[in-house]
Amino acid sequence: MEDTMTAHLWRRRAVLLSGLGLATASLSSLVRLSRQRQARSTAAKSSTQKGSEPQSDSVLTQSSATGPLRLGWSPWADAEVMSLIAQRVIQQAYNLPVERVMADIGIQYASVARGDLDLMLMAWLPLTHKDYWTRVRDRVLDFGSMYSGRLGWVVPDYVDASELRSITDLQNPEVAARFQNRVQGIDPGSGLNQASEQALVDYKLGDMRLVASSSAAMTAVLDKEIRERRWVVVTSWTPHWMFARYKLRFLEDPQLVFGGVEWIHALGRQGLDREYPALTAFLSRFQIPDRELSDVLLMANERSAEEAVENYLNLHPARIRYWTTGKIS
């Protein structure tokens, strides 16, 4: 009786003491991390080289002429990289604080047209964003293109090219059956999905179905099917990190349903050119070769976008100088 009592007591004591010990350890780790964070933030403030803000922008945003420039971006790999590059260059070269605001692409068009956002970097023209573009065309500034992209249907490279070279080949019911008659699409209502619907009609692919989902789900499906080396068709676009991660190829599009090459433009709100003429000059020179962009995207996917951008800016000082000054050294 006595023994069980003391055993019980000791167990209780052990629990309490280990709890206290854990709490102390956790607290000391918290203090250490807080100190590190403090040191990092003061270092970032003191050095002028570091124009980058902490990873997450605070919610304290004020859309006013005196506040920071508001740059809209969407959580796509290329948008993240481009917006980070633009943010860093504008902050360093023109000393203008830039705040990145993450929002849906449709919201970005509406906000730039209304003047809530100063800039957006992801206008896919002439075809993908045609709907948005026709509505905002006369209320935004177009700073020209930064790089090119392509939309279409993509298959893994192990899919036999002799059997399937272009979308037309999918009219063969046997080939279509190898794909379970499915085309894996992205978000309903998006430009790419609408074009894909059109493709089903134009190429008379009555047996095939377009499965709408989201861009994330599309990449997940692709990943899963490639692991099992099954045949799969997904709707996709370049630049995209998936081309760096897997061996893929576009299906030829003889009827140009997907419009060949697309250009990615930077748009700004009206009046931006009068308030920041230097910025306008930079944005119209802001172009990045596709090879360089895919390298940055690959690194961003393997490590982090911040690291990839840092690395890119260090590797190409001459290009940055040209963007900001217009001088070719």
Place this chain on the structure above:
Amino acid sequence: MVQSLPFGSAYLFAAVHQAGALGLAVDAAVVWLLTYAQSVFDVVNAGVMALVAFTEHSLRAPSPWIFALIVAGLGLWRVSGGFALFALLGLNLVLAMGLWDPMISTLALVLTASFLALLIGLPLGVLSARIKPVWRLLRPCLDLMQTMPAFVYLIPAVMLFSTGAVPAIIATLVFSMPPVVRLTQLGIRQVPLDLIEVGRAFGCSELQLLWKVQMPSALPTLMSGVNQTIMLALSMVVIASMIGGGGLGDVVLRGIQQLDVGLGFEGGIAVVILAVILDRLSQSLMLEGERALEARSRRWRSLWRTP
């Protein structure tokens, strides 16, 4: 290039419409509001902005370890030793993952939105419990607010308040207000009749009856409404990152869009930790019958006495 929502007609440009007659009417209503009530929205915008700025600023003021210590201390006092330990470890994890700043942003949004929801919802609940027609009018509105897909609020919120913290808070407010209204109404309606009789027999005025009899008796139900509102606000704030709400939602959204399972999971875990802390604290801080710290400390002390 991709859009996350079928934003058919949700624009101020009546050019390409995919919506039907009802949708067009809603469109027109929003445009009318924008044309004639812009100044009202600007005032609301400035007010909410100031509130959230203040909240976030004061949450950011203490160093993370002090913040964690305060939370753990509150937990120890009101909930239990185990919870205090969880709060310490959880916040430690969030800080180690480098998600402290987004967590504070999210917390500021949740607290502001919940505060506004309670400010509007509690009086509405009391009114609808005491005045039948108000309840009849409110009920369908509440049904609408709770069952309309959450994404749908995002569009008008953006049109009226641009992007950023304010539309996120407004959308969250609409989404998270119903439970507090419903449960306040329910709690007051459920007060036993004999209690009210007693109150009346002692000569209570209507106001005294409300404050001294109905409210105390309805408090547990009412508090579960408050708790539900806070939890719903947290879930909506994550969705609101689609319109520039920022915070942990951004982290989760980025993880999802780029198929970065690890990043999405980290953001998700941070949300869960924040949710558990908010849930337990909001439940315990407002209820009577606190777990007596006195008794617990006595129990701990008694462990060290030799039997």
